[in-house]
Amino acid sequence: MKKALITGITGQDGSYLAELLLNKGYEVHGIIRRSSSFNTGRIDHIFGDLRLHYGDLTDGNSLNRIIGNSSFDEVYNLGAQSHVRTSFDIPDYTSTVDALGTLRLLEAVRQYGVPKFYQASSSELFGKTLEVPQNEETPFYPRSPYGVAKQFAYWMTVNYRESYDMFACNGILFNHESPRRGETFVTRKIVNALVRILKGSKEKLALGNLEAKRDWGYAKEYVEAMWLMMQHNAPDDFVIATGETHSVRDFLNEVSDFLGFDWKDHVVVDAKYYRPAEVDLLLGDASKAKRLLGWEPKIKFKELVRIMVKAELRGKE
Numbered sequence: 001m002k003k004a005l006i007t008g009i010t011g012q013d014g015s016y017l018a019e020l021l022l023n024k025g026y027e028v029h030g031i032i033r034r035s036s037s038f039n040t041g042r043i044d045h046i047f048g049d050l051r052l053h054y055g056d057l058t059d060g061n062s063l064n065r066i067i068g069n070s071s072f073d074e075v076y077n078l079g080a081q082s083h084v085r086t087s088f089d090i091p092d093y094t095s096t097v098d099a100l101g102t103l104r105l106l107e108a109v110r111q112y113g114v115p116k117f118y119q120a121s122s123s124e125l126f127g128k129t130l131e132v133p134q135n136e137e138t139p140f141y142p143r144s145p146y147g148v149a150k151q152f153a154y155w156m157t158v159n160y161r162e163s164y165d166m167f168a169c170n171g172i173l174f175n176h177e178s179p180r181r182g183e184t185f186v187t188r189k190i191v192n193a194l195v196r197i198l199k200g201s202k203e204k205l206a207l208g209n210l211e212a213k214r215d216w217g218y219a220k221e222y223v224e225a226m227w228l229m230m231q232h233n234a235p236d237d238f239v240i241a242t243g244e245t246h247s248v249r250d251f252l253n254e255v256s257d258f259l260g261f262d263w264k265d266h267v268v269v270d271a272k273y274y275r276p277a278e279v280d281l282l283l284g285d286a287s288k289a290k291r292l293l294g295w296e297p298k299i300k301f302k303e304l305v306r307i308m309v310k311a312e313l314r315g316k317e
Contacts, residue, residue, distance in 0.1 A: 003027045005072045007057060007079030007105065009050070012180040013120070014078045015042035017223040022049055024227075031055040031066060031079065042180050057101025060108070067108045074230050076118045077105050080150075083184060084124060085208075087146035088276055098149035099156075106160045106168070116167040116230050119157040122150045123174040123215065123241070123282045133285040135239055136172070143277040158237070167235040171226050174241035174284040177304060178219040179311035186248060187216065187308065190255055195312045197266050198259050205266055208273030210249040213281045217242045218299035218307070228293040241284020242297045254305040 004021050008014040009030030021028045029051045032040070040047060055062035057079050067075070080098045081087060087094040102119060109117050126134045127143035142148045154170050161168040181188040186207065193205040217240070225240045246254075256263040289295045299307070 001025060001027050002073045003029065003071065004074040004076065005029045005031070005067070005070070006076045007031045008120075009052070009078070010039050010042055011078060011082070012042065012178055012182065012219050013176075013223055013226075015180060016178070016220045017076060017078065017226060018043060018046060018050060020223055020227060022046060027051065029053060029066075029070065029072070031063075057097050057104065060104040063104050063108045064111070067112050067114065072114050074116045074118070075105065075109055075114050076120075076226060076230075077102060078120045080120065081146070083182075084144050084146045084279075085273065085275055087144050087149070091145035094145045095149045095152075098146065099152035102153035103156050106156060110160060110164055110166060116235075117157070117160075117169070118226055118230055119153055119168065119170050120226075121154045121157075121170040121172040121237070122147065123172060123284060124279065125151050125154060125172065126282060127277075127279050129279075129281055132281065133241075133243065133283040135285040136237055136288055143279050144275060154237075161235055167230075169229045169232075169235050170237040171229055172237065172239045172284075173222050173225075174215040174217060174239070174282060176217045176219040176222040176240075177308060179308055180219065181308075187251060190248075190251055191305075191308045191312050194252075194255050194259055194263060194266070195309065198261065203266075204268050205263075206268050206270040206273065207248065208270065208275070209278060210252070210269065211247050211280070212278065213245045213247045213283070215241045215243070215245050215282050215284045216251070216301055216304060217297050218304050221297055221299060225289060225293065225295045228289075228295050232293060236292070238289045238293065239284050239286050240289055240295070241286045242300055243283070243285060244301055245281060245283040246301050250301075251305065254302060255309055258306060258309050
């Protein structure tokens, strides 16, 4: 039985990855932060099958203790301060978790000889895109503290791979959504608000840049790509994306069309939701992942929206 450790196990990706690994017969461990309230809603249905440890990416001692006390075969680093807009408000904390947290974890993995390491990179690395679409050779130009921290983590992962002959991979995942997406992220925010309005709410939905375009995929499929990277015969870095781009306005149109009413009377644009430096267009080319891993997305934009809206109408995640 393989043994895996997941940071960020209580998040969207962490919960789907935990399910996937359990189904493949892994012993699955996760790191959770101690707080005064529970944040395990996404993993409550598999809680009894997991082995959870209190720790934090800001605390190297906790990472050393957790990794040093177990013989993990694979470590997946999904933990992060992952909200891009918020990273402008808390750049120090974002960097401490997303950049230095990755370094702390890499060092623990190196010291204790964990065979394989996965780093959750991000399409935000490309930021002010220098070419369209973006692939593994596209230069980085991050436009937020989150993106800059992720670039540090990306190159540190490459550095440890090359310096210490570690099996360390970067998954450059473009935006990926699901009914488990955090409620402050724009896709889930739109779905939740429009469903409430359908049910009689008189609220106004405040959003930022409606013309920003993203490559949106289905998170449950994207964690399969993470696992495939770790089973590949050599460590490498992969873009994971659908190859389609849609604007926030497109997402609004798709949700409201499915629900049967016009969103325009219910949405206001609020400047506070704009980023100080915008990322206007992200579009990924995942042909390398298809060629080497045999991975390609099955769920595209319209079906993804329907999955999210149907789940919200049912009141389930």
